[in-house]
Amino acid sequence: MSHTETGPEPLVRRADEVTYEDVDAAAGMKKGVLVSDADGAPHFAIRRFTLEPGAAVPKHTNEVEHEQHVLAGEYxxxxxxxxxxxxxxxxxxxxxxxxxxxxxxxDEEGAFLCAVPNGDDAIDVVDED
Incomplete structure (x- = not known):
């Protein structure tokens, strides 16, 4: 599907079409991009994250807001x-x-959806001291 004269085309991305990658600086966390500006979505990206049992993501900030919905597990x-x-x-x-x-x-994997505005996002890890 591609852009048309009137705007982006609708998209259906099947679960088996999503590629999950390890998240740098967050051992045990994986990210799959479900929909983004690369698909013609003009405003938001939706990503799915998984957190393995024992996973920890360090304190950090982002330049953009995050809206999240927990799909599975407890963390x-x-x-x-x-x-x-x-x-x-x-x-x-x-x-x-x-x-x-x-x-x-x-002892169960956690999973959540995360929506963010398209565009650049600087991630800063916060020092523990």
């Missing part, structure tokens, strides 16, 4: 100075610039 999310346990069915809004992190202390 801990740090939001600023707070820690919350999230499970399938929960949703989160992480404003741009918010320090956040993830940790899966359970």
């Amino acid at each position: 801990t999310v740090g939001l600023g100075d707070e820690e919350v346990t999230v499970r399938a069915g929960d949703s989160l809004f992480i404003p741009a610039g918010t320090v956040h992190w993830y940790r899966n202390d359970g």
Whole structure:
């Protein structure tokens, strides 16, 4: 499917067409891009992340907002100075610039959808000291 004179074409991406890649600096986390500007989506990208049991993602900030929906498992999310346990069915809004992190202390894989605006996003890992 390609762009038309009137705009982008609709897209259906099947689950077996999504490629998952390891996330740098986050051992045990994988990311699959479901829909993005590369598909003609003008405003948002949707990605699916998985967190293996024992996985931990360091404290970091992003220049863009994140909207997330937990698909599976149960894991801990740090939001600023707070820690919350999230499970399938929960949703989160992480404003741009918010320090956040993830940790899966359970024995099941966690998975979540994450929507972000298209465009550049700088990710800064926050020093622990």
